[in-house]
Amino acid sequence: MHTPHTQRSWRSAFAVYRHPRVIGMLFLGFAAGLPLLLVGGTFTAWLRDLGVELAAIGFLSWVGMAHSIKVFWAPVVDRLELPLLTRWFGRRRAWMLLAQAVIGGSLLGMALTDPTQHLWLVAVWAVLAAFGSATQDIAIDAYRIEAVTRDRQGAMAASYIFGYRVALLAAGAGALHLAAVGNWSIAYGVMGLLMGVGLITTLIIREPEVTVDRTTQRMEQRVVDYLQRTRHQGWRRGLTAWFIGAVICPFADFMKRFGWVALLILLFIGTFRISDIFMGVMANPFYLDLGFTKTQIANVAAAFGLAMTLTGAALGGLLVVRYGIMRMLIFTAFLAPITNLTFSLLAMLGPETYGLVLAIMADNISGGLAISVFIAYLSSLTNTAYTATQYALFSSLMTLPGQFLAGFTGVLVEHIDWFWFFISSALIGIPAIVLAFVLARWANPDRIEQPGK
Numbered sequence: 428m429h430t431p432h433t434q435r436s437w438r439s440a441f442a443v444y445r446h447p448r449v450i451g452m453l454f455l456g457f458a459a460g461l462p463l464l465l466v467g468g469t470f471t472a473w474l475r476d477l478g479v480e481l482a483a484i485g486f487l488s489w490v491g492m493a494h495s496i497k498v499f500w501a502p503v504v505d506r507l508e509l510p511l512l513t514r515w516f517g518r519r520r521a522w523m524l525l526a527q528a529v530i531g532g533s534l535l536g537m538a539l540t541d542p543t544q545h546l547w548l549v550a551v552w553a554v555l556a557a558f559g560s561a562t563q564d565i566a567i568d569a570y571r572i573e574a575v576t577r578d579r580q581g582a583m584a585a586s587y588i589f590g591y592r593v594a595l596l597a598a599g600a601g602a603l604h605l606a607a608v609g610n611w612s613i614a615y616g617v618m619g620l621l622m623g624v625g626l627i628t629t630l631i632i633r634e635p636e637v638t639v640d641r642t643t644q645r646m647e648q649r650v651v652d653y654l655q656r657t658r659h660q661g662w663r664r665g666l667t668a669w670f671i672g673a674v675i676c677p678f679a680d681f682m683k684r685f686g687w688v689a690l691l692i693l694l695f696i697g698t699f700r701i702s703d704i705f706m707g708v709m710a711n712p713f714y715l716d717l718g719f720t721k722t723q724i725a726n727v728a729a730a731f732g733l734a735m736t737l738t739g740a741a742l743g744g745l746l747v748v749r750y751g752i753m754r755m756l757i758f759t760a761f762l763a764p765i766t767n768l769t770f771s772l773l774a775m776l777g778p779e780t781y782g783l784v785l786a787i788m789a790d791n792i793s794g795g796l797a798i799s800v801f802i803a804y805l806s807s808l809t810n811t812a813y814t815a816t817q818y819a820l821f822s823s824l825m826t827l828p829g830q831f832l833a834g835f836t837g838v839l840v841e842h843i844d845w846f847w848f849f850i851s852s853a854l855i856g857i858p859a860i861v862l863a864f865v866l867a868r869w870a871n872p873d874r875i876e877q878p879g880k
Contacts, residue, residue, distance in 0.1 A: 454625065462557070573814055805818060
């Protein structure tokens with residue numbers, strides 16, 4: 428069934444940010460962003476401040492890998508019902524509440540534990556917080572996709588990004604300030620209490636209503652029919668049925684809906700953000716090499732850059748409502764590489780503040796706009812029968828190729844100067860542009876009905 432996108436007025440586009448679920452996503456975004464630094468950068472700063480050895484700090488940084496492997500237990504979040512919680516609150520809210528309780532409890536546990544005396548226990552609390560955080564991400568992503576129609580996905584993404592970034596400020600600069608005026612126990616205790624924002628929001632919001640389309644029902648019925656013809660009995664049949672339904676069916680559904688185009692979609696997902704990630708790793712070293720002071724970098728690249736990112740994300744939400752996902756996806760596929768060229772211009776100008784401001788403005792607005800549009804696009808690809816599993820796959824693939832290639836950026840800069848490095852970071856964005864035009868013909872989300880909606 429095809430449902431072409433109809434262009435809306437600016438007034439109706441702005442009205443999207445008054446939708447209750449879009450407002451609620453602001454607070455869920457805060458809950459999602461809060462734990463990230465508390466088991467990452469802020470965590471390592473705490474350990475080093477207390478004199479923990481660098482080797483131990485390095486090993487403990489592995490706790491953050493939970494977010495990179497969340498796709499492996501996303502099927503559990505998609506299908507497993509939690510005793511009592513699922514019946515009382517629904518599938519998505521039940522998992523959010525459990526994850527938020529684990530995160531909040533773990534952060535309070537870290538606050539009450541001395542790393543110099545019981546480092547192993549701090550590590551246990553950090554691992555629990557990291558896995559709780561990754562699980563919360565799975566559940567919130569699924570809720571965000573299922574809670575509103577496709578045209579509001581850009582606004583949901585923008586609201587999420589805003590809350591997420593505010594949480595990063597709280598868990599980064601906020602926690603460091605609390606530790607400076609008090610101590611680390613106070614800092615982590617306050618952060619644990621702030622997880623109450625997520626808990627309260629989850630209790631207030633309503634569980635999204637999701638229906639399973641007939642195609643998905645027929646596919647799962649074939650699984651049932653197959654198992655009835657096998658020798659599996661009792662728990663073996665139940666476990667096999669659960670595994671096929673939770674793990675195999677989400678990927679089979681995606682391939683069935685898109686056919687050979689599914690491979691192009693996955694390739695596009697992996698290449699869309701390469702240009703930004705590739706460039707971003709070397710941004711701060713570039714500023715320092717060019718002669719900017721740490722204060723200038725903090726004020727312009729960090730504070731002003733954050734404001735521009737949030738502006739871009741909010742603009743992306745509006746433009747998706749106004750013009751549809753595919754037009755904006757093509758536009759942002761062009762925009763990301765082009766804005767990288769402003770850094771080549773900055774490399775020629777030298778440490779001029781106006782040049783830095785212009786580069787940061789162009790890059791961060793385009794980056795915020797691109798990520799909100801891209802999240803809306805990824806959301807449109809999911810079948811709401813398998814939302815958590817499919818979106819976890821897409822979000823993992825979204826950053827993996829860029830992060831891999833970014834490992835070679837230092838070697839590249841050593842062989843070519845900064846000017847040509849940023850030129851090259853723009854050129855590697857060309858495949859995403861080509862693929863965006865191809866997908867506009869074969870997999871346009873504005874013309875294809877989303878299963879289960």
